[in-house]
Amino acid sequence: MSEPSLAIRKFSDLANPTRFLGLVATVWPWLAGLTLCLFAVGLYLSFTTTGDYQQGETVRIMYVHVPAAWLSMMCYTVMALSALGTLVWRHPLADVSAKAAAPIGAGFTLVALITGSLWGKPMWGTWWVWDARLTSVFVLFLMYLGLIALNRAMDDPTRAAKVSAVLILVGFVNIPIIKFSVEWWNTLHQPASVVRMDGPTIDSEFLWPLLVMAIAFSMLFFTLHILAMRNEILRRRIAVLRRHAARSAGGAA
Amino acid sequence: MSHAFYVTASYIAAFAITFGLIGWVFIDHRGRHRELERLEAAGIRRRSARAEEAR
Numbered sequence: 051m052s053e054p055s056l057a058i059r060k061f062s063d064l065a066n067p068t069r070f071l072g073l074v075a076t077v078w079p080w081l082a083g084l085t086l087c088l089f090a091v092g093l094y095l096s097f098t099t100t101g102d103y104q105q106g107e108t109v110r111i112m113y114v115h116v117p118a119a120w121l122s123m124m125c126y127t128v129m130a131l132s133a134l135g136t137l138v139w140r141h142p143l144a145d146v147s148a149k150a151a152a153p154i155g156a157g158f159t160l161v162a163l164i165t166g167s168l169w170g171k172p173m174w175g176t177w178w179v180w181d182a183r184l185t186s187v188f189v190l191f192l193m194y195l196g197l198i199a200l201n202r203a204m205d206d207p208t209r210a211a212k213v214s215a216v217l218i219l220v221g222f223v224n225i226p227i228i229k230f231s232v233e234w235w236n237t238l239h240q241p242a243s244v245v246r247m248d249g250p251t252i253d254s255e256f257l258w259p260l261l262v263m264a265i266a267f268s269m270l271f272f273t274l275h276i277l278a279m280r281n282e283i284l285r286r287r288i289a290v291l292r293r294h295a296a297r298s299a300g301g302a303a
Numbered sequence: 304m305s306h307a308f309y310v311t312a313s314y315i316a317a318f319a320i321t322f323g324l325i326g327w328v329f330i331d332h333r334g335r336h337r338e339l340e341r342l343e344a345a346g347i348r349r350r351s352a353r354a355e356e357a358r
Contacts, residue, residue, distance in 0.1 A: 106306050107306040107307060107310055108306045108309055108310060110310050110313075110314075111309065111310055111313045114313060114314060114317040115313065118317065153324070153327065154324060157320050157321070157323065157324045160320055161316065161317050161320050161321070164313070164316045164317075164320075165313040165316060165317060168309045168312050168313045168316070169309065169313065171309065172304075172306060172309050270321070274324055274325065274328055277328045277329075277332065278328055278331075280332065281328065281331045281332050281335055284332070284335035284336065284339060285335055287339065287349065288335060288338050288339060288342065290349075291339075291342050291347050291348070291349065292342070292347075294347065295342070295345075295347045
């Protein structure tokens with residue numbers, strides 16, 4: 051048999067939670083520092099560009115709304131990959147990753163919904179419409195809440211991991227629906243203007259701050275995700291220790 | 304309402320939720336860390352920790 055590649059060996063090494071905790075302790079301060087720097091640059095650019103000739107100052111809402119909306123979908127994609135890791139590869143940290151990502155995804159989706167509503171009122175004249183894009187993002191938010199509730203409701207973590215992994219994969223069908231809803235249906239929400247086959251259609255003056263803020267939000271997600279995974283590993287260790295303590299107490303009695 | 308209101312409200316909402324997530328992660332970590340310390344102080348340790356101590 052051939053030797054496993056370096057990448058596979060590194061990936062397998064991370065299956066050890068103690069090793070993963072060591073990696074998190076080293077990496078998170080750097081990630082947090084990078085995130086802060088990116089936000090400083092992104093916010094400076096966001097507030098120094100001139101307003102849009104049609105949207106005026108409200109174009110600045112785009113710099114938090116669009117990255118949050120992208121992150122809401124990326125977070126669910128990370129959860130779907132983690133769900134595959136649970137069901138296919140049985141990676142010990144895959145379920146930890148999915149469970150830790152759900153509240154973060156719910157947070158970013160809520161930011162996208164609230165800022166979208168605050169942008170919609172001055173631009174469309176309404177806080178909310180049940181068009182395909184807005185409704186599918188609202189469904190994504192409900193899915194996050196459902197997954198959080200499911201994980202909390204089940205006592206057996208192994209069973210909860212399998213059930214939520216299946217549910218995450220079934221729910222992944224909503225991600226392409228969100229992405230293509232503005233093309234498949236007639237929506238009040240505008241079509242894609244950055245991630246397009248023929249390239250971005252927005253001016254570079256708005257594109258650069260948007261990209262910097264999108265990278266800053268992504269770094270924030272990765273930082274929060276590994277820290278939330280660390281917490282989940284500690285929570286599971288505590289549960290195991292409590293079980294051992296209860297068993298020992300039972301045996302002694 | 305002016306455009307400034309909608310922009311300010313958006314950034315306040317985004318910051319509040321983001322800081323909420325950051326706060327949740329750090330408060331949760333402090334809670335779990337203290338709980339582990341309490342268990343270890345009561346002599347309840349992981350097998351690997353006990354093996355390390357025995358060495």
